[in-house]
Amino acid sequence: MIEQIVGAILTVLIGVAGCVVYFWGTNWLLDRFLATNQSMTGEVVTRRDYLRSQVRPWLFLAPALVFLTVYLIYPVFETARLSLFDSQGINFVGFSNYLWAFRDSTFLQSVFNNIIWLLIVPAASTFFGLVIAVLADRLWWGNIAKSLIFMPMAISFVGASVIWKFIYDYRGPGQxxxxxxxxxxxxxGLPPQAWITIPFWNSIFLMVILIWIQTGFAMVILSAALRGIPEETLEAARIDGANDFQIFYGIMIPQIWGTIVVVWTTITITVLKVFDIVLAMTNGQWDTQVLANLMFDWMFRGSDFGRGSTIAVIIMLAVTPIMVWNIRRANAEEGTR
Known part of the structure; x- marks a missing residue:
């Protein structure tokens, strides 16, 4: 334990020292190569100052760009390439892996499960988050309630799955x-059930775990948005005779609709990549398989790089349009402010 702590501290110190040396050294080299002196003409001095101002930001961005290229951009192209090759990534097979995917019953079951997750989890998490955000603001202990509801966000998906495994636990007859x-x-007085083995409903039980986690996220974001609604608008509605229900649906929701959509799309992206919960709870058994778990099975258990990469590409293609739409909407909202 002590060795691990010491190792972690040394790693942090070495990393910090490396960053200091890199940024100090690169800036020193830049200033040295583009140094100016009194013998230079004003045009040369101006040009060198301009070059320093243009190059210096890239020195700060360079480490991030390197890591982004190595750990994000390169894997995307390599995954797309492997999806066109056989299980060992040697022989080119074209789009055979994609044809296999849409003919495979397990893949189609995974797609169906992912669609069910997409229909239920984002909607339920956003709905419960919105309702709790509205109700908590009316209670004197609302901040305590918000803290308790947000707490699952601090738990990893695997940790949450272990907790819910005890909730769904089933022992055999007589135990x-x-x-x-x-x-x-x-x-x-009813008989106990092996909940996570019941087809279709077991997927619902797994979704409850993610809803439990994501509701806190939705609540915090939507609560902040609700606080941004002008109090004068709400007071005017009350004076006009609107009840709480009419204020909620007629004023609050339209005012924060953009935030609701952002929360919904963010949770949707999380759902498309859901993996930990299914792996920890059922490992994809009893018709609970999802695309990310199926990709893991083919890539690391079946040692089929072609099919595993194919499923990874399909997941990426499913996530990309939602991310692009979300970014464009955020940029459009920024432009209107």
């Missing part, structure tokens, strides 16, 4: 049930 859900069921 004592320790799962919270089965304790409630048996308390009503």
């Amino acid at each position: 004592e049930q320790i799962g919270l859900l089965n304790a409630i069921v048996t308390g009503f």
Whole structure:
């Protein structure tokens, strides 16, 4: 344990020292190569000062650009290339892997599951986040409630899955049930169930975990947006005789509609990449497979780089339009301010 702590501290110190040396050294070299003196003409001095001002920002950006290229841009092109090759990435097979994907029953089941996740999780998380944000502002202990609801955001997906595994836990006939859900069921005199093995409904139970996590995120963002609504608008509506329900649907939601859409699309992107929860809870068994988990199975368990890369490319293509639309909408909103 101590060795790990010491190793982590040394890594941080070496990293910080490396950054200092890099930024100091590159700026020193830049100033040295583009130095000016009194013997130079005004035009030369101006040109060198201009070059320094143009090059210096790129010195700061260079490390980030290198890491971005190595860990993001290159993998994208390499993944796309591997999707056109066989399992070992040696023989070119064209679009055979893509044809396989749309004919494979497991892949189609994964697509169906992802669609169900997309329909339920973003909508439910955004709805619950909005409702809680509105109600919490009316309570004296609203900040405490918000803190408790936001707390799952601090838990990893795997950690959340372990917690919910105890809630859904099922023991065989004659054994004592320790799962919270089965304790409630048996308390009503009903037989316990192996919840995560029930087709279709088990996917719903897995979605509850992500909704539990993402509701806190939606609540915080939407709560901030609600605070931005002018109080004069709400007071005018109350004077005109509008009730709370009419104010909520007629004034609050239209005022923060842009934020609601951003929250919804952000959660949608998370859902498209969902992997940890399915892996930790069911490992894709009992018809709960999703695309990211299927990609992991083919790439790292089946050692089929072609098919694994194909599924990765399909996920990327599904996420990209949503990201582009989200960025354009954010830019458009910035332009109107």
